[in-house]
Amino acid sequence: MPYGVWEAVYIIEGLLKNASEVQPATIHADTQGQSYPVFALAHLLGIDLMPRIRNWKDCLFFRPSRSAVYEHIDALFGEAGRNVIDWGLIETHFKDLMRITVSVRGHDLLDAAAQAAALRLPQERHLHGVPGGLGRVIRTVQLLRYLSDAPLRGRVTAATNKVEAFNGFSDWVRFGQRGTVAHNDPVEQEKDVKFTSLLANLVIFHNTLDIADVVRQLQAEGWEIDPLDLAEISPYLTEHINRFGVYSTHEIGITPEDYNTRLDVDFSTLEDERAPAA
Known part of the structure; x- marks a missing residue:
């Protein structure tokens, strides 16, 4: 900018x-x-x-x-x-x-x-x-x-808090050099920011798949999943991630299984909850 x-x-x-x-x-x-x-x-x-x-x-x-x-x-x-x-x-x-x-x-x-x-x-x-x-x-x-409009204030606050949460999550991902962009070259600065966003989105995607797997496991055990409860779960989870990595070279050639995008939860009730009053 x-x-x-x-x-x-x-x-x-x-x-x-x-x-x-x-x-x-x-x-x-x-x-x-x-x-x-x-x-x-x-x-x-x-x-x-x-x-x-x-x-x-x-x-x-x-x-x-x-x-x-x-x-x-x-x-x-x-x-x-x-x-x-x-x-x-x-x-x-x-x-x-x-x-x-x-x-x-x-x-x-x-x-x-x-x-x-x-x-x-x-x-x-x-x-x-x-x-x-x-x-x-x-x-x-x-x-x-x-x-x-009090509900409107709540929606604005919730939406902007999500952005702040993502910024904090991105800072956690970019832990090298304490999150500081050290380059003076604008091209390198842009690379730093974009690569951080890419890595943050990959971790979010990974967390989302893990959450979906747990939900399917609970449903298989007979639990009823409330979409309102599920909507409160954030994908900005970090406790289970080792930022320094665990390296195993023999896994490089292994093709991962296709991820399952299907989640049998009716989210239509969320739209009813968030719909502004007439």
Whole structure:
């Protein structure tokens, strides 16, 4: 990531490059995963940006008009008549915003640095502040949702905690040099990060297969597996792994058996549990 570019545009870039069958429509991130322009771009791309924002109580809430006054939450919006959305500016240049969005969606601006430059729009003075203006609208709505919806806060916290857990797991995997990337060469730095991610994912895959084997064994013994209990099990297990390895050269030529992807557990109940209330 170039210095000065927030990680949010890279998250969006990753979603747009995603060619798998899983097509997520929601992004969770920490504070640097959001900004006014990124909220605007995510909304126009049909992505629900739901970050965990540090010190959200210090964030500005924007009024839809100067005359808007709220009985119980007006203090969130600052002084009366302040922090007002300029709807006319957004409406005037909405086509330009859509042009940028279509370019990003069509991968014309897929590079994250190019996205960031387009969102700042330094070369188009007549669009100065427009993406941020729309982003103020979207972020204000998201902050109000976050305040009023306790289950939503729980989902955001749980999702971002999973990311932090993965980061801790990756640090455990990359125990050499205390997890420090010692190279000054950007190419070698990228290799270090990517190889760490590859190794972490391999260990996660290994743990997942072991968990599935144990579940099948318990089912064979007559145990009923509750999907809610199974959903609480993390694949970031380390206690059974010897990081320094046990080496046996005669096993190099042994072809492993095909892994079994079938797990006879009905996870549909999880969707019912997590579905937001109407």
